[in-house]
Amino acid sequence: LAFATRSKSVATMAANQEFTGNLKREVEKLFDASLRLTVPDGTSVETEVAASLPGKPGDYQCNNAMGLWSVIKGKGTQFRGPPAVGQAISKNLPVSEMVETCSVAGPGFVNLVLSSKWMAKSIEKMLIDGIDTWAPTLPVKRAVVDFSSPNIAKEMHVGHLRSTIIGDTLARMLEYSKVEVLRRNHVGDWGTQFGMLIEYLFEKFPDTESVTETAIGDLQTFYKASKSKFDSDPDFKEKAQKAVVRLQGGDPIYRKAWAKICEISRTEFDKVYQRLKVELEEKGESFYNPYIADVIGKLDSKGLIEESEGARVIFLEGFNIPLMVVKSDGGFNYASTDLTALWYRLNEEKAEWIVYVTDVGQQQHFNMFFKAARKAGWLPDSDKTYPRVDHVGFGLVLGDDGKRFRTRSSDVVRLVDLLDEAKTRSKTALIERGKDKEWTPEELDQTAEAVGYGAVKYADLKNNRLTNYTFNFDQMLSDKGNTAVYLLYAHARICSIIRKSGKDIDELKKTEKLALDHPEERALGLHLLRFAETVEEACSNLLPNVLCHYLYDLSERYTSFYSIHQVIGSPEEASRLLLCEATAVVMRKCFHLLGITPVYKI
Numbered sequence: 001l002a003f004a005t006r007s008k009s010v011a012t013m014a015a016n017q018e019f020t021g022n023l024k025r026e027v028e029k030l031f032d033a034s035l036r037l038t039v040p041d042g043t044s045v046e047t048e049v050a051a052s053l054p055g056k057p058g059d060y061q062c063n064n065a066m067g068l069w070s071v072i073k074g075k076g077t078q079f080r081g082p083p084a085v086g087q088a089i090s091k092n093l094p095v096s097e098m099v100e101t102c103s104v105a106g107p108g109f110v111n112l113v114l115s116s117k118w119m120a121k122s123i124e125k126m127l128i129d130g131i132d133t134w135a136p137t138l139p140v141k142r143a144v145v146d147f148s149s150p151n152i153a154k155e156m157h158v159g160h161l162r163s164t165i166i167g168d169t170l171a172r173m174l175e176y177s178k179v180e181v182l183r184r185n186h187v188g189d190w191g192t193q194f195g196m197l198i199e200y201l202f203e204k205f206p207d208t209e210s211v212t213e214t215a216i217g218d219l220q221t222f223y224k225a226s227k228s229k230f231d232s233d234p235d236f237k238e239k240a241q242k243a244v245v246r247l248q249g250g251d252p253i254y255r256k257a258w259a260k261i262c263e264i265s266r267t268e269f270d271k272v273y274q275r276l277k278v279e280l281e282e283k284g285e286s287f288y289n290p291y292i293a294d295v296i297g298k299l300d301s302k303g304l305i306e307e308s309e310g311a312r313v314i315f316l317e318g319f320n321i322p323l324m325v326v327k328s329d330g331g332f333n334y335a336s337t338d339l340t341a342l343w344y345r346l347n348e349e350k351a352e353w354i355v356y357v358t359d360v361g362q363q364q365h366f367n368m369f370f371k372a373a374r375k376a377g378w379l380p381d382s383d384k385t386y387p388r389v390d391h392v393g394f395g396l397v398l399g400d401d402g403k404r405f406r407t408r409s410s411d412v413v414r415l416v417d418l419l420d421e422a423k424t425r426s427k428t429a430l431i432e433r434g435k436d437k438e439w440t441p442e443e444l445d446q447t448a449e450a451v452g453y454g455a456v457k458y459a460d461l462k463n464n465r466l467t468n469y470t471f472n473f474d475q476m477l478s479d480k481g482n483t484a485v486y487l488l489y490a491h492a493r494i495c496s497i498i499r500k501s502g503k504d505i506d507e508l509k510k511t512e513k514l515a516l517d518h519p520e521e522r523a524l525g526l527h528l529l530r531f532a533e534t535v536e537e538a539c540s541n542l543l544p545n546v547l548c549h550y551l552y553d554l555s556e557r558y559t560s561f562y563s564i565h566q567v568i569g570s571p572e573e574a575s576r577l578l579l580c581e582a583t584a585v586v587m588r589k590c591f592h593l594l595g596i597t598p599v600y601k602i
């Protein structure tokens with residue numbers, strides 16, 4: 001917070017500070033108030049609060065003293081150096097139930113220790129009111145997440161799987177943060193490839209009306225066959241090129257054939273989405289076609305478009321090639337469609353944040369059309385100001401050989417096969433543990449699916465998305481280390497402790513108190529209270545791995561607690577069961593945000 005002006009009559013914080021979910025922000029509010037009292041009139045300061053590193057004296061620290069000193073020294077200040085400024089910050093901290101102690105260390109670090117009582121009370125309250133009361137609030141109401149977005153009739157490859165998984169998680173985190181999310185599948189359904197596909201369809205099935213999905217079979221094979229004909233047969237090539245013109249001109253017969261091909265592709269894509277439980281609304285490239293000429297006209301009237309080698313382009317500072325928006329044959333392309341979609345999303349859909357999830361290979365394309373949009377005045381100059389656009393890039397999926405992930409016959413890996421294999425493998429592992437004798441076949445199947453698909457998703461999400469990652473079933477399905485399997489088992493174990501206690505947890509929530517008296521209990525409690533600030537950070541930086549990291553830490557902290565403290569049968573049983581329940585609740589919310597189905601027994 002920057003203070004241009006300041007008032008000495010800052011009210012002390014209410015003695016009963018209500019926890020709104022974001023712990024860091026609550027601490028910031030306290031220091032904001034203190035700084036207002038501490039700094040001289042007219043000084044602008046940005047409150048610097050950070051979570052303390054493990055092993056350090058406080059839970060949060062305020063780092064303003066040193067910076068503030070350099071601003072005010074020599075200006076007749078009553079302070080004698082940064083530690084004195086720190087002392088004043090500490091002394092001026094409003095009285096709050098949140099704070100246990102506040103002290104100054106070294107050159108002026110102000111360390112704040114939270115009250116364990118207040119922490120316990122805040123967790124108890126969450127248990128009663130629900131974890132949604134901890135949801136962050138973001139400065140936007142509506143966002144578009146453009147993700148998955150495969151190309152019709154072409155391969156839906158592991159890159160699209162990554163986009164689907166990452167995009168879904170981002171959408172879930174934004175939705176949790178009360179943002180209305182338009183989940184957009186920007187499928188490639190309008191390229192020049194349709195000319196050859198349609199022409200090939202006519203040749204193979206002169207009676208197009210009655211063509212069924214099974215007759216065409218695998219669209220990828222169909223695509224390859226038509227492509228090789230296109231490349232080798234000049235007559236066919238010519239026909240295909242004419243077909244594009246007729247399709248784009250709206251010829252009903254061509255439109256119908258196009259729709260058929262799209263429909264078959266859609267059925268294939270939906271199989272993947274259903275397995276992954278991902279929801280998407282298709283608004284493909286073709287949707288924007290009727291608007292393109294108009295939008296390009298708007299750019300033209302702003303004087304942005306120039307002629308270059310027969311094409312129409314936008315020259316952009318910082319790029320050595322221009323952005324082509326009309327091809328030399330007069331047709332539109334990927335960039336003209338994206339500019340139009342952006343215009344539509346900003347003006348028709350009133351989205352304030354538009355997020356695109358694709359491989360980093362497309363970064364230049366995004367940077368270029370974002371820049372063109374800024375030049376046109378559609379977006380503010382600063383890229384962190386709303387309405388805002390972000391390209392969420394991700395790295396490659398590699399095979400064990402360190403090369404692009406392929407099947408043995410060096411084909412693109414079919415996503416459905418991949419998911420099937422993950423499920424089969426996790427089922428085998430469950431059977432090896434004798435679960436087929438304990439559970440019903442449905443339970444076995446559902447657990448295998450939750451674990452298998454969860455493993456694929458988590459392996460993708462846990463690394464910084466920009467890094468390449470190696471696809472390895474053995475690793476992702478291991479029950480040790482930072483894997484979904486380990487985390488799902490940890491959650492199931494907590495649930496089983498609660499079950500074994502024989503206590504009605506809903507009853508305990510109402511009647512019993514939570515205490516965080518021991519260091520391991522307190523460390524676990526503090527981590528629980530940091531959930532919302534973590535989600536907010538993951539949202540603002542569009543980094544799902546931040547949440548994965550949090551979840552893994554949570555289960556580690558739970559393990560440290562559980563390996564030292566007895567729960568069932570101890571004098572602290574009720575309090576500790578509440579702590580177990582709070583951990584399980586937060587874990588489940590993490591799973592939910594990561595698109596992973598939790599399991600309750602193992």
Ligand code: ARG
Binds near residue numbers: 146148
């Ligand atoms: N269809 C593109 C591809 O498969 C991805 C589209 C991403 N979204 C966008 N608005 N350009 O590479």
